[in-house]
Amino acid sequence: MIELKLREVKKDLSTKELKVSEYIIANTQALKNMSIQTLAKLNHVSTSTILRLCNKLGYKGFSDFKVDLIGSIPQKLSTEILQDDINLNDSLEDVNSKVQAMEKSSIDETHSIVNVNALNSAIELIIQSNKIVIFGVGSSGLVGKELEYQLIKIKKDVNCHFDPHMSRNLISTLDNNDLVIIISHSGETPDCVELLKLAEQSFVPSIAITKMGQSQISSLASIVLHTTSMEHASRLIPIRSKISQISVVNMLLTNLFIRKYDERLLQQTQNREKRKYPRNN
Incomplete structure (x- = not known):
């Protein structure tokens, strides 16, 4: 084409x-x-x-x-392929080497497609938001929990639940000063789509972390941060999509911590160093 x-x-x-x-x-x-x-x-x-x-x-x-x-780009399909170019008869060393290559290429591709303006807008939106609700299904939900844990460090009022009903109840209490963050590789996860529609109805800003291309989620979100799309639907382990999502989250968090760095975060860093390397009295 x-x-x-x-x-x-x-x-x-x-x-x-x-x-x-x-x-x-x-x-x-x-x-x-x-x-x-x-x-x-x-x-x-x-x-x-x-x-x-x-x-x-x-x-x-x-x-x-x-x-x-x-x-x-055409995808290679075979009954002997577990996912991507990993074969069922590969040795342990071959599998490890291919997983490493997949992780590296996923990181490289994610960084090559990053939209700096969208990333900057997402960072500012997170900083300005009073309350944040994060949601994802499966491994995307685990990435969401990591994002929640890190945002707590800069004292954000943030919740990430695996239960869509709980997330729906939380989103229904938000307003335009709050934020919804949806993580979905496919961009078509039904629960994610429903939650974004609810946010839109309540005029709540939203950020979607999803693969490149047109999808319901990318069309509904206020800001879209793209992840790599090069992962076959039949994959058993979401290596590429998970690594790509983590890369986006790490870019968000690192820039957030830089902009929110203050005496309190400095004190946290110093206390962590003291615990790790206690001085002899």
């Missing part, structure tokens, strides 16, 4: 844009983990050249282009 679009607009491209388009066609697999800055550097062009190319292809920006690009 991408290659077809590039060939259709070929006659309308500048010399530099044509160079980038040819690189894209020849390096589709590598591009899924590449940032716009890296692509520009490899082709000795400016990022504005790449953005103009994306615009001529009908995309709003590089992130939208990558959503389509990654979705168009």
Whole structure:
């Protein structure tokens, strides 16, 4: 699909844009983990050249282009494949090596698609919110619990429950000074969709951490933070999606802690050091 679009607009491209388009066609697999800055550097062009190319292809920006690009890459399917390229007959060493590669590529891809403006808006929304309700199902819920635990450190009034009924009751008490954070890889989890609709009806701002591409959740949330979408639906262990979600959460939290760093957090750090390395009297 991408290659077809590039060939259709070929006659309308500048010399530099044509160079980038040819690189894209020849390096589709590598591009899924590449940032716009890296692509520009490899082709000795400016990022504005790449953005103009994306615009001529009908995309709003590089992130939208990558959503389509990654979705168009064919997935390898086999009865001998447990997930991704991990096979049932792989040795322990092979499995460990492939898991490491999957984790690394997931982190790289997540960082390459981050929307800095959306991330910054999400950070400010968390800081300004009085109450926060977090919800996710399965492993996404576990990532939500980690986010809850860390937000408590900066004294946020935050709740993350695995029970959607409890979360529904909590969201019904919120207003436009509060916040709902939904974590869902698919973007179509029924309970998550229902909770976002409830938040929208009550004019409660929301943040969605979900995979790239169109989904009910991405269309309902006030702010969307994208995670990697390269994980087959049949996977038994959500390695890529979980690592990607954790990467997004770590970016959020690290920037939050920097902006909220004060004497109280400094004291916490010093007390932790004292407990870990007690001085001899």
